[in-house]
Amino acid sequence: MIYYFSGTGNSRAAAKSIGERLGEQIGLISQINPNEEVFRGEMLGFIFPVYAWGVPPLVLNFISHFSQEFIDVIKDKSIPVWVVMTCGDEVALAPEMIQRTCDIKGIKIKSIWSVIMPNDYVLLPGFDVDSREVEKEKLDKAPARISEIVTGLCEGKEGVFVVRGSMAWIKTKLVYPLFKRWGVFPKKWHHTDACVGCGICVKNCPLKNIRLSDSGFPLWGENCCSCVACYHSCPRHAVEYGKATKGKGQYMYPEIRKGSVK
Ligand SMILES: Cc1cc2nc3c(=O)[nH]c(=O)nc-3n(C[C@H](O)[C@H](O)[C@H](O)COP(=O)(O)O)c2cc1C
Numbered sequence: 432m433i434y435y436f437s438g439t440g441n442s443r444a445a446a447k448s449i450g451e452r453l454g455e456q457i458g459l460i461s462q463i464n465p466n467e468e469v470f471r472g473e474m475l476g477f478i479f480p481v482y483a484w485g486v487p488p489l490v491l492n493f494i495s496h497f498s499q500e501f502i503d504v505i506k507d508k509s510i511p512v513w514v515v516m517t518c519g520d521e522v523a524l525a526p527e528m529i530q531r532t533c534d535i536k537g538i539k540i541k542s543i544w545s546v547i548m549p550n551d552y553v554l555l556p557g558f559d560v561d562s563r564e565v566e567k568e569k570l571d572k573a574p575a576r577i578s579e580i581v582t583g584l585c586e587g588k589e590g591v592f593v594v595r596g597s598m599a600w601i602k603t604k605l606v607y608p609l610f611k612r613w614g615v616f617p618k619k620w621h622h623t624d625a626c627v628g629c630g631i632c633v634k635n636c637p638l639k640n641i642r643l644s645d646s647g648f649p650l651w652g653e654n655c656c657s658c659v660a661c662y663h664s665c666p667r668h669a670v671e672y673g674k675a676t677k678g679k680g681q682y683m684y685p686e687i688r689k690g691s692v693k
């Protein structure tokens with residue numbers, strides 16, 4: 432079984448590809464109650480994007496809520512557990528972060544991998560999507576990396592195979608806690624006059640945090656994990672986060688074309 436989370440489709444594409452090749456089912460973390468999960472399959476995999484050089488809090492929370500019965504099956508059957516993180520560039524100490532959560536649950540991770548994919552982070556000044564050239568280069572290289580990971584998983588490789596980047600400690604230990612506390616202010620999400628009320632942002636929010644109001648325009652709630660799917664999926668480029676996203680680009684994994692629904 433592979434549990435994944437994805438905002439703009441990179442991790443979903445990785446999960447689909449790896450799941451198909453390993454013959455494992457995939458399930459979207461935000462739609463599953465971990466406490467009620469019954470383990471299926473030959474492997475336990477987690478695939479998600481790196482957030483602020485760490486693991487998205489909702490992924491850690493998901494793992495923390497597996498039942499003891501679920502954990503016992505993993506241990507009794509010696510199910511191999513692995514992690515694949517997609518990232519724009521680097522993961523810093525995100526592997527140690529997920530390892531710590533798994534340790535507390537008594538889950539031993541066999542291998543951790545990273546895949547570089549196009550960047551989708553746009554919520555702070557100075558951060559924008561990749562240029563079209565860089566985006567294409569990353570998308571061209573990703574399938575080979577995914578094949579390498581699948582081979583490694585089939586061979587039962589053990590270890591951490593990631594791009595950490597420089598100053599990993601500072602990034603994960605100092606920036607991630609700030610991101611957890613101040614990473615997103617849901618009230619900043621709004622639509623501009625270009626919005627036509629098509630509802631695509633509503634359908635693309637993995638947390639179902641957006642609804643169309645009586646006047647037919649989107650309204651954001653408080654339950655936002657900053658996955659930026661609403662911003663990137665709008666076919667009218669009408670979603671903004673305060674003033675931070677003004678004039679910035681959009682990105683969705685090509686299969687989930689701009690304007691379509693995941
Ligand atoms: C809130 C947020 C924080 C991010 N932080 C990082 C980061 O620390 N390092 C990095 O390389 N990419 C970072 N990114 C980029 C994503 O990890 C990357 O684009 C990922 O592949 C997106 O996956 P998805 O399309 O499945 O949502 C961040 C993206 C978001 C939305």
Ligand code: SF4
Binds near residue numbers: 625628631664665666
């Ligand atoms: S996707 Fe864009 S145009 Fe459609 S409802 Fe949302 S903000 Fe409006």
Ligand code: SF4
Binds near residue numbers: 659
């Ligand atoms: S409101 Fe937007 S950024 Fe927040 S969880 Fe939904 S799609 Fe992601």
